Amino acid sequence: MPRVFFEGLERCLEVEPGTTLLEAAERAGVALHPDCRFGWCGSDPLILVEGEEHVSPKEEDEAENIAFNHFPESVRMACVTKVYGDVRVRLFNL
Ligand code: FES
Numbered sequence: 001m002p003r004v005f006f007e008g009l010e011r012c013l014e015v016e017p018g019t020t021l022l023e024a025a026e027r028a029g030v031a032l033h034p035d036c037r038f039g040w041c042g043s044d045p046l047i048l049v050e051g052e053e054h055v056s057p058k059e060e061d062e063a064e065n066i067a068f069n070h071f072p073e074s075v076r077m078a079c080v081t082k083v084y085g086d087v088r089v090r091l092f093n094l
Pocket of ligand 1: 033034035036037038039040041042043044077078079080
């Protein structure tokens, strides 16, 4: 089972493949304050520190949102990023 490690909070949990980072955060008690849950609004950014090859690729809406908000390339919207292997993430302070 894939593991999601929340760097800085020292929380880690195992998830089913295909679980979103937002679902993992909610189960781990990590508050992200999501709004749309479709990758459009930019309210749940996470920095993907390790494991880029273990998550779903950016869809067009997410990529446009990241560019519009001038987020770094390492940022993913937690609500639409699905996990298929071990990843390490960190909160992005808005
Ligand atoms: S909740 Fe809106 S981008 Fe994730």
